[in-house]
Amino acid sequence: MQNIIEEIIFNFSNNKSLYLGENVTIADHMLQTAMLAEKNKSSDNLVCASLLHDYGHFLVEDPDKLVDEKIDGEHESIGANYLRKFFPDTIIEPILLHVEAKRFLARDLSYFKLLSEASVISLKLQGGPMSDDEIKQFKSKPYHQEAIKLRRFDEGAKNPKVRLKKIKEYKELLISKLK
Numbered sequence: 001m002q003n004i005i006e007e008i009i010f011n012f013s014n015n016k017s018l019y020l021g022e023n024v025t026i027a028d029h030m031l032q033t034a035m036l037a038e039k040n041k042s043s044d045n046l047v048c049a050s051l052l053h054d055y056g057h058f059l060v061e062d063p064d065k066l067v068d069e070k071i072d073g074e075h076e077s078i079g080a081n082y083l084r085k086f087f088p089d090t091i092i093e094p095i096l097l098h099v100e101a102k103r104f105l106a107r108d109l110s111y112f113k114l115l116s117e118a119s120v121i122s123l124k125l126q127g128g129p130m131s132d133d134e135i136k137q138f139k140s141k142p143y144h145q146e147a148i149k150l151r152r153f154d155e156g157a158k159n160p161k162v163r164l165k166k167i168k169e170y171k172e173l174l175i176s177k178l179k
């Protein structure tokens with residue numbers, strides 16, 4: 001099972017593509033999300049989920065193309081379904097729900113205003129803010145609160161000036177969370 005750890009480290013280390021319309025790479029964005037989770041004294045599971053939340057973007061061929069063509073790549077389910085073989089629900093479910101969490105939070109105007117331009121565009125593709133029924137369903141899901149926390153770190157993790165940790169610094173944590 002250690003292979004997945006090597007694969008994760010390889011993908012992070014070799015990722016050069018910018019995160020959909022932002023000024024940071026996908027890898028840097030995820031590292032920064034994990035660092036924010038740590039700064040906010042999150043559980044190890046949430047740090048790990050934050051670190052891997054956009055892993056699906058590594059698995060689709062050209063994420064930028066999807067945005068250009070206005071297609072929702074459903075990166076959250078691609079990433080979660082792939083990683084489910086290796087990591088437990090405590091990590092996978094917040095990853096799976098982090099886009100729903102964005103749609104949940106987007107009902108609140110003060111949150112909506114925080115969204116970057118690219119994030120507003122993808123929100124539209126993802127279905128826009130949730131309806132009342134969707135809110136009810138979302139709140140009934142285990143791990144929805146972790147997903148909301150993850151989503152808040154996610155939103156704040158697009159700063160190109162932050163000094164980042166290296167993916168290798170998370171190796172032990174990743175190994176400790178393997179199924």
Ligand SMILES: [Fe+2]
Binds near residue numbers: 029053054154
């Ligand atoms: Fe993200």
